[in-house]
Amino acid sequence: MHNFRLDAVDHIPVDVLPIGTDYPPGHVLPRHAHRRAQLLYGASGVMQVETDVGSWTVPTDRAVLIPPGVAHEVLMDDVTTWSLYIEPDAVPWWPASCMVAEVNPLLRELLRTANTFAPDYDVTGHDGAVVNLTLHELRHLTPMALSVSLPHDEPFRSLCRTYLAEPDLAVTNETWAQAANRSSRTFDRQFRAQTGTSSAAWRSHARLLTSLRLLPISSVTEVSARLGYASPAAFTAAFTRAFGAPPSRFN
Template sequence: MRNVPLAEFDHLPAEVLPIATDYPPDYLLVWHEHRRAQFLYAATGTMLVETDEGAWTVPGERAVLIPPRVRHQVRMLDVQTSSLYIEPAAVPWWPGTCRVVEVAPLLRELLLEAAELDADYGDRSRDSALVALILEELATLTEVPLHVALPHEEPFSRLCRGYLAHPDVAVSNTDWARTAAMSERAFTRRFRELTGMSPAAWRAKARLLAAIPLLRHKTVTEVSALLGYASPAAFTYAFGRAFDVAPSSLRR
C-alpha cells in the first residue's frame, strides 16, 4: 500500500500493515500517536522525530521504532518512508521508548517488497511468509545512539527544543542559566538530573545530530565550519566518538 492513511486500514485483522509514503520536502507530521507499534524506515532523506521524552535523528536507510500510544511528531526532510504498523501482541519485545536502528540489506529489500502488498494479503501464503520473515528480522536490529533526552520541566524543555531547531555554538551555560533566572550552578545541577548530561555535553550532542541532515548536501569540511568546530578532523573525531560512525558514511 502506498500513500494511503493508516486510519482506513487499522481495523483490519492483519498483524502487520505495510504502508509506503512519499512526503513533500520539509513536511511536518504534527503531534499524533498510533494504536499499533510503528517501524518507520527512511528509504531516502532524514527524519527528525520528537516525543515528550527525547529527539531522534534518523538518516536515510535507517529506521526508528516507535512504541504504541506514544505521542510524537516527525519532520520529513526529502523523505520516502516504508512503515510497518504492527499489532503490539505480535512484538512483545518492542521497546518502551523510541530507538534508531540500522537496517540490513535483507530487511531493506523485504520492506520494499512489503510495500507492494494489498491490505488483504493474509489470504496468500507467500505474502504471509514475507511478513513473518520481516518480524523475525526486526527482532535482530542494532540500535544507533542518534538521540538526546528532552527534559519535561520548563524552562529546560523550551531551551532544549529551541536549541535543536537552531543550534548555536556561541550559546553558553551562563546564557541558559540567565534565561532560566537561575544561578549557573543550580541550573547545571537540575539539568543533569533531568537529562543525565551536563548542559554543555547536551548541546554538543545536539549539534552533532544537527550535522546529519546537513551532510546530505554539504561536505564534512563545510558542516564542521557551520557547527563551529576548529577543523574537519575535530568534527569527525567528535562525531565518531558520539555515534560510532564516520560522518562521511551519512553523505547519501
C-alpha cells in the same frame, strides 16, 4: 500500500500493515499516537522524531521503532517512508521507548517488497512469509546513539528544542542560565536532574545530531565549519566517537 491513511485500513485483520508515504521537505506530522507499534523507515531523506522524553534523528536507511500509544511528532526532510504498523501482541519484544537502528540490505529489501502489498494481502502465502521474515529480522536490530533526552519542564524544554532546530556555538551554560533566570550552578543541577547529563555535553551531542541533517546536502568541511569545529578532522573525530562511524557513512 503507498500514501494510504492508516485509519482507512487499520480495521483489516492482519498483524502487520505496510504503508509507504512520500513527504515534501520541511513537512511536520503533528503530535499523534498509534494503537499499533510502528517501524518508521526512511528510504530517503532525514527524519526527526520527538516524544515527551526525547528526540531521535533518523538518517536515510535507518529506522525508528515507536512503541504503541507513544505520542510523537515527526519532522520530515524530503522523506519517503516504508512503515510497518504492527499489532502489539505480535511483537511482545518491542522496545518500551523509541529506538533508532541501522537497516541492513536484507531488511531494506523486505520492507521495500512489503510496501508493495495490497491492504488485504494473503497472510498464509508469499506475502505473509515476507512479513514473517521481516519481523524476524527486526528482532536483531542494534540500537544507535542517535537521540538526546528532552526535559519535561520549562524553560529547559524550550531551550533544548530551539537548540536542536538551530545549534549555535555561541550558546553557553551562562546563556541558558540567564534565559532561565537561574544561577549557572542551579541551572546545571536542574538540567542534569531532567536529562542525566550536563547542558554542555547535551549541546555537544545535539550539534552532532544536527550534522546528520546537513551531511546529505553539504560536505564534511562545510558541516564542520557551520557547527563551529576547529577543523574537519576535529569534527570527524567527534562524530566517529559519538556514532561509531565516520560522517562519510551518512552523506
